[in-house]
Amino acid sequence: GIQVEQSPPDLILQEGANSTLRCNFSDSVNNLQWFHQNPWGQLINLFYIPSGTKQNGRLSATTVATERYSLLYISSSQTTDSGVYFCAVLPTGNTGKLIFGQGTTLQVKP
């Protein structure tokens, strides 16, 4: 089956710093989503981005489907950005089952 790899696994930033999280996938996909899992376990939708670039405030994402990767940019990080960031893909031909990466754990220090 498809492999989804996220890097780095862990990231520590000072408040105000910028960061880039990467998601590589091994096969073609119909759908890609980025989530933020907060300390209470809630998965919060960040982007639905099968291809192209989107921006939402301090966050932006780019997916290059032909090269099988996606990037999540966080600018001017805040302590509330802390948590686990997951990339999840819907492989082409799948019926809806999202395949998640292992996540990137981000800690933003004040």
Next chain:
Amino acid sequence: EAGVAQSPRYKIIEKRQSVAFWCNPISGHATLYWYQQILGQGPKLLIQFQNNGVVDDSQLPKDRFSAERLKGVDSTLKIQPAKLEDSAVYLCASSLGQNNEQFFGPGTRLTVL
């Protein structure tokens, strides 16, 4: 617009006991999913419904897990009997259709002692 609702939020049971989780999806969403998230890992799909029919239950341990979505809206996931390795967060998600954006509920954290 209300999000995906789940209950209970937490449950602690002894091994070999039974437990049930409830999910109410976003209004109008035809597709409903149950995922299991073990500590330190990403969520993994257990079962997917399209309206009240099962689309994918290939990863559901059917000897102990069951799920239903009788009227195509709410869903219940049951474990009977529970094992220690069932300790996890059970997440319900919904989407308009099978290839649409999925939205997740707050999850139920299950501890099996």
